[in-house]
Amino acid sequence: MMDLKDLTEAIKTGNRTQATSLTQEALDADLTPQSILDAMVVGMDEIGDKFKRNEVFVPEMLIAARAMNESMAILEPSLVKSGYKPLATAVIGTVQGDLHDIGKNLVSMMWKGSALNVIDLGTNVTPDKFVAAIKEHDAKLVGLSALLTTTMPSMKATVEAIKSEELSDVKILIGGAPVTQSFADQIGADGYSPDAASAVDSAHQLLGIR
Amino acid sequence: MNSLEQLSQPNISELDRSIFRRIAQNYLLNWPVGICVVQPDGQRLMAKNWWAGRDSVTHRDLLAFNVQEGLRFGEPTVTYCPDKRLYWAVPIMQNSKVLGGIVAGTEEEALFPSGMDQPPLDLRKACCELRLMIERENLTNSAVLEKHRIDTERERERAEVLHLLKLEDLSGVRQLYLREEPRLLSTIRQGDRSESRLIINRILTMILHHAGDRFELVKSFMMELVATICRTAVEAGADPEEMLGNNFQSMTALASIRSMEQLAPWLHAVLERTMDAIAAHPDNTSSMIITSAITFMQQHLHEPIGRDDVAMAVDLSPSHFSRLFKHHVGQGFNQTLVRMRVDHAAELLIKTRMSIGQIAHASGFKEQGYFAKSFHRLMGQSPRSYRQHQANCMA
Ligand code: B1M
Numbered sequence: 001m002m003d004l005k006d007l008t009e010a011i012k013t014g015n016r017t018q019a020t021s022l023t024q025e026a027l028d029a030d031l032t033p034q035s036i037l038d039a040m041v042v043g044m045d046e047i048g049d050k051f052k053r054n055e056v057f058v059p060e061m062l063i064a065a066r067a068m069n070e071s072m073a074i075l076e077p078s079l080v081k082s083g084y085k086p087l088a089t090a091v092i093g094t095v096q097g098d099l100h101d102i103g104k105n106l107v108s109m110m111w112k113g114s115a116l117n118v119i120d121l122g123t124n125v126t127p128d129k130f131v132a133a134i135k136e137h138d139a140k141l142v143g144l145s146a147l148l149t150t151t152m153p154s155m156k157a158t159v160e161a162i163k164s165e166e167l168s169d170v171k172i173l174i175g176g177a178p179v180t181q182s183f184a185d186q187i188g189a190d191g192y193s194p195d196a197a198s199a200v201d202s203a204h205q206l207l208g209i210r
Numbered sequence: 211m212n213s214l215e216q217l218s219q220p221n222i223s224e225l226d227r228s229i230f231r232r233i234a235q236n237y238l239l240n241w242p243v244g245i246c247v248v249q250p251d252g253q254r255l256m257a258k259n260w261w262a263g264r265d266s267v268t269h270r271d272l273l274a275f276n277v278q279e280g281l282r283f284g285e286p287t288v289t290y291c292p293d294k295r296l297y298w299a300v301p302i303m304q305n306s307k308v309l310g311g312i313v314a315g316t317e318e319e320a321l322f323p324s325g326m327d328q329p330p331l332d333l334r335k336a337c338c339e340l341r342l343m344i345e346r347e348n349l350t351n352s353a354v355l356e357k358h359r360i361d362t363e364r365e366r367e368r369a370e371v372l373h374l375l376k377l378e379d380l381s382g383v384r385q386l387y388l389r390e391e392p393r394l395l396s397t398i399r400q401g402d403r404s405e406s407r408l409i410i411n412r413i414l415t416m417i418l419h420h421a422g423d424r425f426e427l428v429k430s431f432m433m434e435l436v437a438t439i440c441r442t443a444v445e446a447g448a449d450p451e452e453m454l455g456n457n458f459q460s461m462t463a464l465a466s467i468r469s470m471e472q473l474a475p476w477l478h479a480v481l482e483r484t485m486d487a488i489a490a491h492p493d494n495t496s497s498m499i500i501t502s503a504i505t506f507m508q509q510h511l512h513e514p515i516g517r518d519d520v521a522m523a524v525d526l527s528p529s530h531f532s533r534l535f536k537h538h539v540g541q542g543f544n545q546t547l548v549r550m551r552v553d554h555a556a557e558l559l560i561k562t563r564m565s566i567g568q569i570a571h572a573s574g575f576k577e578q579g580y581f582a583k584s585f586h587r588l589m590g591q592s593p594r595s596y597r598q599h600q601a602n603c604m605a
Contacts, residue, residue: 052370054334057288057332057333057334058287058288058289058333058334059288059296059321059330059331059333060330062288062290062296066290097282099289148365148369149365149368149369149372150362150365177369177372177373177376178368178369178372178373180372180376180419182419182420194376
């Protein structure tokens with residue numbers, strides 16, 4: 001059986017050629033997408049620990065993140081079920097001032113896989129852009145991601161902007177490493193999810209699906 | 211004063227070309243990069259070793275964004291551009307106004323000059339050097355940048371605590387507080403400012419995280435914390451009266467605090483004042499530590515304790531403990547410990563009818579031979595004849 005440690009290593013060193021081909025190999029070997037993803041996340045966590053200890057700097061994180069994003073793109077088709085009629089449209093993005101997108105991309109992928117039509121606004125998204133996208137796509141769910149403690153206020157500002165528009169019953173779900181349930185309560189978000197898998201359950205719950 | 215500061219309406223296009231040339235020349239000596247000056251909107255003004263052609267709008271936005279990030283984090287931070295270049299920047303400032311920035315950039319390929327599996331260019335150093343150069347030319351607001359760097363570091367520590375908290379799922383803010391408090395008090399006693407600051411940040415983060423918006427609850431914790439810090443400072447040698455004054459001042463300031471944001475600087479000020487008060491009496495502090503080390507040694511003489519155990523008991527690093535011990539006691543740790551063991555044995559020889567073997571054991575000597583040798587060296591006779599001699603004297 002194939003060893004996913006090599007994939008973890010490839011993500012860690014930012015070797016995207018190897019990371020993408022190992023992802024494909026893992027899929028071909030019928031490993032579950034979740035186990036493949038977990039191996040990638042371990043790589044990211046390890047690079048994060050090294051950054052914490054000043055052993056690597058931003059460029060190493062950047063290339064690791066790119067290797068991860070490209071490998072995730074290979075996984076996407078096997079996660080996203082085709083032929084489904086989307087149950088609702090969701091808008092997702094990383095809040096203003098924040099460039100971290102891996103967690104958000106994961107949630108986005110999982111949502112697509114659970115019959116949601118997902119509009120991904122990318123990173124560094126202003127409250128205005130979120131509001132405009134909700135209106136344009138008549139979205140019933142918004143996902144906000146923040147990875148910096150210093151962009152948590154942007155999350156609050158975004159929630160306020162959405163609420164002040166009185167957009168008909170759009171639900172707001174938030175997540176990201178520094179975000180917690182108590183923060184969600186504090187800023188008036190409708191839900192919080194600690195990880196991408198539970199973000200699917202939360203989304204369905206908020207939308208009243210199932 | 212730099213050339214920009216002499217202008218009534220400062221503008222980056224007035225930046226002296228010779229200053230830029232000097233910065234560029236020096237920087238390019240060390241780093242294989244391009245460098246340019248941009249306006250706040252990212253428009254390029256002067257450049258050296260830069261890529262040919264005009265910058266697109268997105269490119270300009272990116273350069274402008276980089277300057278903003280350099281200001282926000284107080285240190286240039288590397289961002290990736292889809293054209294496979296990496297950029298980092300330092301804002302050019304007059305007082306708090308950003309007039310533009312100096313941006314450096316390199317091709318992604320240049321990042322690993324000797325191959326992907328070799329260490330990449332040290333861009334952390336490259337970022338820091340760029341800032342220092344620009345600070346030396348007095349083209350930026352160093353004080354603002356420094357403050358932002360400190361804030362960034364504090365936020366980073368806060369983020370890490372939050373990550374940990376999410377993993378650990380510890381319940382109850384009091385339990386968390388009680389876990390951190392002994393560590394804080396011991397770093398305060400040791401006069402370790404940076405470690406104390408770190409722990410204070412951890413405590414604050416935990417309390418704020420758990421207390422949510424119950425601000426009064428947070429304040430009550432703060433009062434408790436400050437009282438404990440003051441007590442510890444007095445134990446550690448600070449002047450009691452001065453600490454009483456400090457305590458009063460801190461509590462008065464706390465009363466007027468209305469928001470979570472004001473709490474961190476307030477608590478840090480409390481800490482700094484406390485550390486200053488302890489540092490004003492350094493000898494009190496360390497002699498207290500050594501006194502408690504000796505008490506610990508006396509209480510554990512019968513056990514096989516060593517230097518590291520005692521250092522740990524008084525919360526000092528072994529090497530620091532050794533130095534401090536020698537300074538205060540006048541002889542090394544091991545020598546003192548053997549002396550104490552022998553004194554204890556001598557007392558037992560006189561006061562009890564225990565056998566020599568039992569006494570050796572009770573005084574912490576693992577081997578009787580070593581006990582006999584040490585005893586003889588320090589007392590000038592063997593344990594047996596010492597017992598005999600003392601008995602004769604009493605009689
Ligand atoms: C909508 O509903 C939901 C629901 C769940 C949601 C959700 C939304 N969003 C996320 N989730 C949840 O689901 C996912 C798992 O299933 C999870 O997502 P995560 O994103 O948490 O997890 C991912 C799967 C894997 N994890 C990650 O992708 C993040 C890893 C770490 C190492 C990290 C990376 C990779 C990067 N970084 Co940065 N980075 C760190 C990170 C350390 C860490 N341990 O988090 C962190 C977050 N970074 C930090 C810092 C300081 C910075 N980073 C910066 C930059 C970067 C890179 C761009 C280089 C890169 C990101 C690249 C990219 N394309 O995303 C800078 C800021 C730039 C900016 N303006 O945003 C810079 C300031 C560094 C600098 N000096 O330049 C720290 C934050 C400090 C703080 N104040 O909060 C940090 C904790 C590292 C550290 N220990 O210092 C959950 O949180």
